[in-house]
Amino acid sequence: xxxxxxxxxxxxxxxxxxxxxxxxxxxxxxxxxxxxxxxxxxxxxxxxxxxxxxxxxxxxxxxxxxxxxxxxxxxxxxxxxxxxxxxxxxxxxxxxxxxxxxxxxxxxxxxxxxxxxxxxxxxxxxxxxxxxxxxxxxxxxxxxxxxxxxxxxxxxxxxxxxxxxxxxxxxxxxxxxxxxxxxxxxxxxxxxxxxxxxxxxxxxxxxxxxxxxxxxxxxxxxxxxxxxxxxxxxxxxxxxxxxxxxxxxxxxxxxxxxxxxxxxxxxxxxxxxxxxxxxxxxxxxxxxxxxxxxxxxxxxxxxxxxxxxxxxxxxxxxxxxxxxxxxxxxxxxxxxxxxxxxxxxxxxxxxxxxxxxxxxxxxxxxxx
Amino acid sequence: xxxxxxxxxxxxxxxxxxxxxxxxxxxxxxxxxxxxxxxxxxxxxxxxxxxxxxxxxxxxxxxxxxxxxxxxxxxxxxxxxxxxxxxxxxxxxxxxxxxxxxxxxxxxxxxxxxxxxxxxxxxxxxxxxxxxxxxxxxxxxxxxxxxxxxxxxxxxxxxxxxxxxxxxxxxxxxxxxxxxxxxxxxxxxxxxxxxxxxxxxxxxxxxxxxxxxxxxxxxxxxxxxxxxxxxxxxxxxxxxxxxxxxxxxxxxxxxxxxx
Numbered sequence: 001x002x003x004x005x006x007x008x009x010x011x012x013x014x015x016x017x018x019x020x021x022x023x024x025x026x027x028x029x030x031x032x033x034x035x036x037x038x039x040x041x042x043x044x045x046x047x048x049x050x051x052x053x054x055x056x057x058x059x060x061x062x063x064x065x066x067x068x069x070x071x072x073x074x075x076x077x078x079x080x081x082x083x084x085x086x087x088x089x090x091x092x093x094x095x096x097x098x099x100x101x102x103x104x105x106x107x108x109x110x111x112x113x114x115x116x117x118x119x120x121x122x123x124x125x126x127x128x129x130x131x132x133x134x135x136x137x138x139x140x141x142x143x144x145x146x147x148x149x150x151x152x153x154x155x156x157x158x159x160x161x162x163x164x165x166x167x168x169x170x171x172x173x174x175x176x177x178x179x180x181x182x183x184x185x186x187x188x189x190x191x192x193x194x195x196x197x198x199x200x201x202x203x204x205x206x207x208x209x210x211x212x213x214x215x216x217x218x219x220x221x222x223x224x225x226x227x228x229x230x231x232x233x234x235x236x237x238x239x240x241x242x243x244x245x246x247x248x249x250x251x252x253x254x255x256x257x258x259x260x261x262x263x264x265x266x267x268x269x270x271x272x273x274x275x276x277x278x279x280x281x282x283x284x285x286x287x288x289x290x291x292x293x294x295x296x297x298x299x300x301x302x303x304x305x306x307x308x309x310x311x312x313x314x315x316x317x318x319x320x321x322x323x324x325x326x327x328x329x330x331x332x333x334x335x336x337x338x339x340x341x342x343x344x345x346x347x348x349x350x351x352x353x354x355x356x357x358x359x360x361x362x363x364x365x366x367x368x
Numbered sequence: 369x370x371x372x373x374x375x376x377x378x379x380x381x382x383x384x385x386x387x388x389x390x391x392x393x394x395x396x397x398x399x400x401x402x403x404x405x406x407x408x409x410x411x412x413x414x415x416x417x418x419x420x421x422x423x424x425x426x427x428x429x430x431x432x433x434x435x436x437x438x439x440x441x442x443x444x445x446x447x448x449x450x451x452x453x454x455x456x457x458x459x460x461x462x463x464x465x466x467x468x469x470x471x472x473x474x475x476x477x478x479x480x481x482x483x484x485x486x487x488x489x490x491x492x493x494x495x496x497x498x499x500x501x502x503x504x505x506x507x508x509x510x511x512x513x514x515x516x517x518x519x520x521x522x523x524x525x526x527x528x529x530x531x532x533x534x535x536x537x538x539x540x541x542x543x544x545x546x547x548x549x550x551x552x553x554x555x556x557x558x559x560x561x562x563x564x565x566x567x568x569x570x571x572x573x574x575x576x577x578x579x580x581x582x583x584x585x586x587x588x589x590x591x592x593x594x595x596x597x598x599x600x601x602x603x604x605x606x607x608x609x610x611x612x613x614x615x616x617x618x619x620x621x622x623x624x625x626x627x
Contacts, residue, residue: 093493144476148476157532191546
């Protein structure tokens with residue numbers, strides 16, 4: 001009897017520990033470190049036995065977690081099922097891609113032909129490709145039908161403009177953007193940043209002048225491009241969606257995976273403004289009357305970030321890349337990169353200093 | 369017996385008028401099978417052996433397109449039973465679940481839409497990781513990015529149509545963003561400067577959010593507007609861009625591979 005209680009309390013303390021490390025700061029730090037480790041050790045990690053063990057471990061952890069009622073309640077919501085699928089699919093396909101990259105990179109180093117080599121070796125589309133397409137189509141239809149039979153499409157209460165649900169969430173594929181709302185005002189998180197994501201994606205082929213790695217899996221030949229893309233796609237998009245779906249509850253408060261979504265949990269703490277930090281804490285005086293003067297330090301800081309960032313990046317990290325790309329391409333690339341980095345920077349400032357706005361001209365709705 | 373019947377059909381005038389080549393058993397007729405079919409000719413005739421390996425392409429682009437077709441077919445069936453009017457919308461959807469024996473169309477449509485979004489993201493990941501956006505395929509990557517955005521907008525506009533709490537408030541959260549558009553949203557930066565003699569030109573009754581919802585809240589006009597965007601406008605644009613996308617794959621040298 002006593003040992004059963006001891007085991008139960010051990011399980012509870014493990015759950016508490018996991019709840020704690022799933023908070024925004026540790027969650028994202030672990031994600032970044034994890035991605036860095038993956039990219040550093042992809043040749044070892046993607047070896048089939050290692051990858052299979054890691055995959056099995058992930059599935060096992062997921063299944064064991066389903067024993068927890070709070071976890072299962074959220075995981076099993078009909079609209080959340082595809083997100084679980086996406087989570088495992090992204091992991092699997094990252095493995096598949098980096099396994100082939102590891103094989104190819106080894107081949108390049110030892111001077112052997114690539115996995116994809118032999119491009120003269122052509123086959124006819126009819127029947128070779130058309131039949132693959134047919135089989136994929138049949139399998140996809142079967143899978144979709146099974147999914148549709150097992151899981152009913154949800155229908156909640158009729159729309160009622162006077163009763164807002166809590167939390168009110170955007171469709172799941174926009175939850176990364178909704179998570180950004182914690183750190184940025186709507187004009188950035190909802191309009192400017194999504195716009196820049198689209199423009200940045202379109203710009204990729206025109207700013208990436210690295211001629212290598214065209215048409216085959218590799219990491220070694222284009223580490224910067226791939227690492228940047230994965231930070232954007234895996235961490236700032238997919239993981240933020242997972243975070244927003246599973247770990248954001250009522251009042252957009254954080255809840256660990258094994259926590260009950262308590263409606264009455266107290267709201268977040270009070271944030272500080274950069275102008276307070278500068279004028280009151282640092283200069284030891286009252287805030288200036290005029291808002292432009294009040295926000296001057298923040299404007300200078302932000303201006304310096306975007307004005308000095310590109311030349312600094314050029315001198316410190318990307319000398320060779322600059323020669324390859326030229327001034328305009330490099331400027332566009334580094335501005336986009338700096339915008340992307342603004343997100344983690346703002347997060348860290350929030351966690352450490354409770355910083356609300358760097359520039360806060362609330363009079364114009366111009367808050368960064 | 370069956371084989372003889374098959375031969376009789378294939379040698380007849382009707383078959384010959386539709387498929388203007390013999391049975392695809394040799395190189396020439398197999399090439400003809402692709403070239404003389406309006407749908408199949410979006411493919412190249414011959415393709416890299418490495419390019420069609422499933423581990424290379426993941427078939428995600430193809431599956432995205434297939435899921436688009438699933439959405440079109442199930443969507444047309446749903447349109448037969450759905451009226452985009454506030455009074456009926458919710459109960460039409462409810463009726464689909466209550467009165468149609470073994471009805472699956474709404475499930476197929478909803479899960480197909482989710483799957484399509486995941487598939488198109490994975491397709492983009494694959495194209496990026498194989499460097500397939502590099503010359504000569506830059507333009508086709510751009511077309512693909514637009515298609516990705518349109519896929520998400522298709523899903524977003526469809527999200528409102530069941531007219532339940534989930535739908536309405538998700539669209540409320542999403543469309544509130546438009547209010548903050550710089551210059552053209554009431555709560556966007558710079559909008560307060562756009563005024564004549566102290567009278568603001570950008571207000572809740574004419575800003576970007578109003579344009580999206582045809583009103584100041586998610587109401588009947590928004591439902592109709594999203595319905596038309598979801599069922600007519602975006603699918604037509606997607607279809608046109610898909611044709612461009614597939615055509616350019618072929619023109620840019622088929623599935624990518626080492627140069």
